[in-house]
Amino acid sequence: MDKPNVVSACVLIIGNEILSGRTQDLNLQYIAQTLGEQGVTVREARVIPDDRDIIVDAVKYASATYDYVLTTGGIGPTHDDITAECIAAAFGVPLVNHPEIEIRIRGREAPADVMASRLLMARVPEGATLIENLTGGPQGFSMENVHVMAGIPAVLQAMLPNIEFSGGDTVKSRSVRAFMGESEIATKLGELQKQVPSVDIGSYPFHRDGIYGTTLVVRGTKLDEVEATVEEIRGIIRSRGSEPGEVNEGDGA
């Protein structure tokens, strides 16, 4: 059987500021797209508070359940930055100063209490490896299958490309538009989905500039199957007396 090789990931978004609505998360979409290009599928994301027990439990669960775990947030120098100690607790290892980070931090002079705070950012779980990051922001690290990154999007985006993933088959995606409501084609789409279980047909209503319609997105690991399914959907749309519309891939619609 030619089963697709699926490599999975879970994203843990750590931070009270996301849960309170103060900050709009922008990292999940970036991570999902970046991993998708490398054949890693995000299967779950959790937004959790700066709470030690909750973070430790979530890391244990995600690390055991998925091939990769990516965390965002909580790696700065303040009292609410508790991600590193939670990762250490989840893996049952001590938190230690990483010599490489410590040397770099000590290289920039500061009053004693400021230095003490900065040195909190040198702490990683024993056995962790560092994630390269040219922004000079807080240090990310990897512990087994868990990759720990900053919450600030610009810093996260400087870290993520430096993590290596062994991806599975990459998912290809093609879309087509129907200028009609979902109900017009829902029955036939459902039948088609049953005929082609190896691809995933998503239906997303849109309303833009006074035009209503439905975007149909076909995703799968085999491009020929994806394209053949889109062609079937074009036929379904035409059978309703309407010409299918093209979608500029990547325009988010």
Place this chain on the structure above:
Amino acid sequence: MDKPNVVSACVLIIGNEILSGRTQDLNLQYIAQTLGEQGVTVREARVIPDDRDIIVDAVKYASATYDYVLTTGGIGPTHDDITAECIAAAFGVPLVNHPEIEIRIRGREAPADVMASRLLMARVPEGATLIENLTGGPQGFSMENVHVMAGIPAVLQAMLPNIEFSGGDTVKSRSVRAFMGESEIATKLGELQKQVPSVDIGSYPFHRDGIYGTTLVVRGTKLDEVEATVEEIRGIIRSRGSEPGEVNEGDGA
């Protein structure tokens, strides 16, 4: 003891399109802010795929753990809209046609297969009550402490104000800016947080228009405690030889 009355919520964001990165979620922030104003605190959010077992398990967990559960997505008429049947399964009740929705749908003529698809949107778990929605979009409903809404932000925003929540104490928030790195004040902030456990001090570095700094956000149910803590933080910033900056509340910084 004058303990704050905390009412909690969990948000379940249902949809492959969020996990693939195709769509940026915009609902969590809106829900968190709207509930916060009513004294309901979002404690967790999960983004999960259009997968029956995963949705059922998440609904059971969230409904048992939190005062309120809000779901977004998966209530349209297509094969990938499985939220209603999953909520029914989670509560162990059958899925039934709601007479009020059915009458409304049948009032608009359509070919038999289109009508059949539209009628899928009349299905709610037995015992559910409807969420009013003037957009004419798919029907949201409430089942015990679980409130089921559309994923399209404009439709969700028409539904959420029509749900009644019995909130606890509302959380007040005040912010102040320090034009310095987090490490400069981290030690003193940590000490202050220990002295005032009833408020939550968050520290968020920012970089905008070439200016670096840290926004300190104090949150708590008692405004006098929140404001007194902000005043303490102003003193900490001044002790570093810098004048604290004001934050226009609501500018997201």
